[in-house]
Amino acid sequence: MATEFDLIKVNKVPIADFEADITYSCSSSETINFTNNSLNGSVYLWDFDNGMTSSLENPVIEFNNIGNYNVLLIAVSEFGCEDEMIKQLYIHPEYTIFxxxxxxxxxxxxxxxxxxxxxxxxxxxxQVFDRWGGLVFESSSVDYGWNGKNVAGEIVNNGTYLYHVAIYDHNGRLWVYNGELNLMR
Structure with a gap:
């Protein structure tokens, strides 16, 4: 009885991995450095979800528009095996309020x-309250303000009123502002 042997060579597969020096930005545009930490790759293909691609190992890319970007890295080994990784970047303006x-x-x-x-x-x-804590106005739209009438549509008196403003920024953080305002006719 004869025994046959075959030699099978298993090549190392690539493992795609990368980091961005910024993953959340409050600017309307941002230049981001990407560091490729992939293993066993010889060719790298990037798609930055903004119309730009690259085959550089460690590209530097400018994002000129606000939004969420799914950055894709495909690492290809010398034997044609592939692995990919996707990470999300957030480019959003910082909130402002007056x-x-x-x-x-x-x-x-x-x-x-x-x-x-x-x-x-x-x-x-x-929300706007009178000096006794009664609600005189409420809005959930930044584009809808108080015209000096109460919730029943009646003109309110001159005087000092209290406001309460609560906002959430693009990072999901709550910011609360309380203060006084003067109504003068």
């Missing part, structure tokens, strides 16, 4: 609406 301290809802077209001006927020809530 809350005025007074407004004049007298119909002259100047400062007639009390609005908290905010950018870069995903959720917005604003």
């Amino acid at each position: 809350v005025p301290t007074a407004f004049t809802p007298d119909g002259d077209g100047l400062n007639d609406i009390f609005e908290a001006k905010a950018t870069g927020v995903t959720e917005f809530e604003m």
